[in-house]
Each structure stands twice: as C-alpha cells, then as structure tokens.
Amino acid sequence: MATVLRSQCAFARVFVGKTGRILNNSTDLGTKITQETQSVTFYPRKYSNYAHSPFVHKIKEQYEFEVVKKPPEWTYVERLLPFENIPQLKPKDKYPSGFVPQKEESINLPYFLPRNKYHDVPIYLQLSHRGQRKISEIRKIEGDIWLLNDEVKALLKTKHQKYIETRVHELTRTIEVKGDYVNDLKEWAYSKGL
Structure with missing residues (x-):
C-alpha cells in the first residue's frame, strides 16, 4: 500500500x-x-452522503396540529382494522359459507381434534417436490391416535378402493396420509362432530 x-x-x-x-x-x-x-x-470533496454535504441544510418543518382523544372520523378507520380477538361463534342452524361448528357429542369419542383460533378443523395439505408430493396432515390429535388412524384408513380405503399409506407421529400428535384427501377428511370430521 x-x-x-x-x-x-x-x-x-x-x-x-x-x-x-x-x-x-x-x-x-x-x-x-x-x-x-x-x-x-x-x-470536489467527497462527502459520505448527500445529507452531510454543505449544500443541504436541515429544513425544520413545523406543522400546526391539534391532539384529539377520539375524533369522529376514527369510526371509519376502526371498521378497516383487523379484529384483535376472533369473535365467538353465534349459533345458527345453517351457515351460508358451509361452515360446520363443533358438536358436543365429539367429547364422548376416544379421540378429539381441537379447532384452531379461526374455528377450522386442523387438517392441512402439504405440498413438496414442486407440487409432486402431496400429503394430507391431521394435526393436534388428542386421545387415541392409533384408533383415529385405523378409522381414517378404513374410510379412505372404502371410498377410493385402494390401499392408503399413513404415518403416525405420536410425539407431534399428527397423522400424515399420502395423497390429497383433505376434503374427504374434513367431511368425515364434520360428520363425526369434530
């Protein structure tokens, strides 16, 4: 140097x-x-950035404003904000979206699927290998996970007339089903009241 x-x-x-x-x-x-x-x-002298050059002076802009606790226009803003908490369900005979609430009879079953905070059944589709591998996953299973696995296998075998591969994770309380069977599993969970 x-x-x-x-x-x-x-x-x-x-x-x-x-x-x-x-x-x-x-x-x-x-x-x-x-x-x-x-x-x-x-x-020319090189400055570290434009703001530190002598050509730029800090301009102090002052605005006149008034502090109001709750202005009347705030009601229009509140409508657009997301909910802090998910509201409780209002019981109805039938929901227009096709939603099915959890039934009280599901407590008597040897297994249980608790709903998430959006009141959805915890059954999801996992895509991997650029969408070539599809795995349906049942999560948050409480109770007898092996009995639930046997029922899911029997249901899908009778409906699709083929052998269904499943994998049970006892520690993570999940069951993985090879293939895209999310809609069938959700219909079955709704019929059971889960």
Whole structure:
C-alpha cells in the first residue's frame, strides 16, 4: 500500500502544474513552466452522503396540529382494522359459507381434534417436490391416535378402493396420509362432530 501511495505521489509531482498537452502523450520535458502554462484542477470533496454535504441544510418543518382523544372520523378507520380477538361463534342452524361448528357429542369419542383460533378443523395439505408430493396432515390429535388412524384408513380405503399409506407421529400428535384427501377428511370430521 505504501509503495502504491509513493508512486502516486511521484506521478503527481511530475505532472503537477503541467498543461493538458503533457498529459496527452505530447511530453516536452524541455518546456519551461510559466504562470500561463500552468493549469490547476480542483477535485470536489467527497462527502459520505448527500445529507452531510454543505449544500443541504436541515429544513425544520413545523406543522400546526391539534391532539384529539377520539375524533369522529376514527369510526371509519376502526371498521378497516383487523379484529384483535376472533369473535365467538353465534349459533345458527345453517351457515351460508358451509361452515360446520363443533358438536358436543365429539367429547364422548376416544379421540378429539381441537379447532384452531379461526374455528377450522386442523387438517392441512402439504405440498413438496414442486407440487409432486402431496400429503394430507391431521394435526393436534388428542386421545387415541392409533384408533383415529385405523378409522381414517378404513374410510379412505372404502371410498377410493385402494390401499392408503399413513404415518403416525405420536410425539407431534399428527397423522400424515399420502395423497390429497383433505376434503374427504374434513367431511368425515364434520360428520363425526369434530
């Protein structure tokens, strides 16, 4: 680094004050340097960023404002904000979206699927390998997970007339079913009252 710096300084000393024609490979070392032949080049100072340059002054803008506890326009904003808590379900005979609430008879079953905070059944589809591998997953199973596995296998085998591969994870309380059977499993869970 020091060698490079010294060579740059030596180069600068040779060409300091020379005219532009010297730098254009028309060197004439016998030329006498006079005040008229000297050219001075000013390089601008480099600042760390534009805000720190002397050309920018901090402009202080002051706005007149008034603090209001709850303005009348706030009601229009509140309508657009998401709910802090998911509201409790209002019991109806039939919901227009096709939603089926959890029934109380499901407590008597040897297994249980608790709903999530959006009141959905915890049955999901996992896609992997660019969508080529599809696995239906039942999560948050409470109770006899092996009995639930046997019932799911029997249900899908009778409906699709083929062998269904499943994998039971007792520690994570999940059952994985090879294939896309989410709709069938959700219909079965709704019919059981889960």
